[in-house]
Amino acid sequence: MPAVEIKPDIYWIGVNDRTTDLFEGFWPISRDGVSYNSYLIKDKENAIIDLSKAIKTDIFFDHIAEVIDISQINYVIINHMEPDHTGVLRTLRKLAPDLTILCTEKAKTMLKDFYAITTNIEVIRDGQCLSLGRKELKFFETPFVHWPETMVTFETSQNILFSCDAFGGYGALRGTIFDDQCNDLDFYIKESLRYYVNIVAKFSRPTLNAIEKLKRVPVEIIAPAHGLIWRKQPGLIVELYKKWAGYATGEAEKGVTLIYGSMYGNTEMMMNSVALGLSHGGIPVDIFDAARTHPSYILPSLWTKSAVVIGAPTYEVGLFPPVAQILEMAALKRVINKKAAMFGSFGWSGGALRAIKNIIEPLKWDLADIFEFQGGPTLKDLKKGHEFGVEFAKKVLSFKKS
Numbered sequence: 001m002p003a004v005e006i007k008p009d010i011y012w013i014g015v016n017d018r019t020t021d022l023f024e025g026f027w028p029i030s031r032d033g034v035s036y037n038s039y040l041i042k043d044k045e046n047a048i049i050d051l052s053k054a055i056k057t058d059i060f061f062d063h064i065a066e067v068i069d070i071s072q073i074n075y076v077i078i079n080h081m082e083p084d085h086t087g088v089l090r091t092l093r094k095l096a097p098d099l100t101i102l103c104t105e106k107a108k109t110m111l112k113d114f115y116a117i118t119t120n121i122e123v124i125r126d127g128q129c130l131s132l133g134r135k136e137l138k139f140f141e142t143p144f145v146h147w148p149e150t151m152v153t154f155e156t157s158q159n160i161l162f163s164c165d166a167f168g169g170y171g172a173l174r175g176t177i178f179d180d181q182c183n184d185l186d187f188y189i190k191e192s193l194r195y196y197v198n199i200v201a202k203f204s205r206p207t208l209n210a211i212e213k214l215k216r217v218p219v220e221i222i223a224p225a226h227g228l229i230w231r232k233q234p235g236l237i238v239e240l241y242k243k244w245a246g247y248a249t250g251e252a253e254k255g256v257t258l259i260y261g262s263m264y265g266n267t268e269m270m271m272n273s274v275a276l277g278l279s280h281g282g283i284p285v286d287i288f289d290a291a292r293t294h295p296s297y298i299l300p301s302l303w304t305k306s307a308v309v310i311g312a313p314t315y316e317v318g319l320f321p322p323v324a325q326i327l328e329m330a331a332l333k334r335v336i337n338k339k340a341a342m343f344g345s346f347g348w349s350g351g352a353l354r355a356i357k358n359i360i361e362p363l364k365w366d367l368a369d370i371f372e373f374q375g376g377p378t379l380k381d382l383k384k385g386h387e388f389g390v391e392f393a394k395k396v397l398s399f400k401k402s
């Protein structure tokens with residue numbers, strides 16, 4: 001994709017990454033990729049807002065060269081220090097040694113720590129403006145969206161908010177960078193939710209603070225550092241982020257995330273009965289085999305649904321490890337206040353239930369129903385499992401978060 005002019009003299013110069021398998025070394029993106037959106041403003045003085053991961057660097061520098069000579073860059077605005085937006089910074093400084101880096105105080109320290117960069121840095125204050133000639137930029141600190149040093153940049157002539165990670169999503173750009181030219185918004189909304197829950201969810205409070213802080217800024221275009229540029233419906237992605245951030249403490253959608261694992265099929269057999277019961281009880285269910293599904297795909301369901309059903313056998317007097325892993329990840333991401341139920345098979349001592357309680361207790365999950373059985377489920381057990389599902393569905397439908 002060549003550089004794209006968004007508005008007169010304002011360009012997208014990003015990199016579409018379809019070769020990285022794992023974002024942040026952990027989250028799968030090998031199927032649909034991700035973009036590192038970078039923006040160039042051409043004026044009396046030229047500025048780049050956010051950079052790219054150090055991948056396909058020739059393409060990144062070619063994009064700049066399509067618009068201006070690289071040596072003519074005056075400013076690089078670092079909204080966020082994470083290497084997916086700063087990976088090419090040292091190379092860029094070699095090509096344009098006189099450029100000035102604009103960033104927050106905390107980012108200045110990180111520039112030294114991450115890249116040993118200590119010169120040509122100008123620290124901005126919250127609300128400060130920078131005139132490039134005809135165009136003006138205004139900076140707002142938005143700490144912890146996603147790291148402590150994060151800020152956003154607002155271009156005042158076209159009312160563009162360069163929001164970095166905020167309002168971003170997974171998914172490489174598929175032929176267009178604009179929401180109004182995109183024929184599959186559902187794909188980006190789904191990938192934005194997965195990105196939100198994987199990357200941003202832990203910082204839901206700071207995200208809501210940032211949205212509140214920017215309430216009176218007359219934003220017409222949202223240009224994040226990952227995914228689509230929202231120029232037709234900027235309000236859509238803001239409202240979605242607001243809704244998702246609200247799930248951190250508020251009421252989630254009525255529904256069940258059923259996470260199970262099974263070594264020899266005993267717990268799995270019961271899972272099918274429980275799922276049938278839940279469906280008969282009238283509640284939507286997302287079912288995940290914890291051993292075969294990356295947490296990246298389970299977390300969005302956990303985040304957005306009001307209830308969790310855990311199906312897990314006992315393993316070495318504890319919890320079957322793949323199920324333990326997803327519950328620990330839920331704890332790390334602070335998935336709190338859920339209605340919960342547990343079922344599973346054990347051979348002799350049991351132990352899965354105690355391990356589950358240890359993990360979910362600090363998360364304030366209300367463990368309403370428990371059904372453990374020994375070895376293979378009998379027909380009677382399976383009927384009981386069905387009833388267990390129906391009853392839990394009723395509780396979920398009447399559950400109100402306190």
Ligand SMILES: Cc1cc2nc3c(=O)[nH]c(=O)nc-3n(C[C@H](O)[C@H](O)[C@H](O)COP(=O)(O)O)c2cc1C
Nearest residue numbers: 262263264265266267313316317346347348349350
């Ligand atoms: C590797 C392994 C370790 C196990 N450890 C325990 C244990 O410590 N205590 C226990 O009660 N059962 C233990 N079991 C028995 C299982 O919990 C039992 O076989 C159960 O039915 C497995 O259910 P599944 O077919 O859904 O995996 C163990 C089984 C395996 C294969």
Ligand SMILES: [Fe+2]
Nearest residue numbers: 080082146165
């Ligand atoms: Fe980030």
Ligand SMILES: [Fe+2]
Nearest residue numbers: 082084165225
């Ligand atoms: Fe990022």
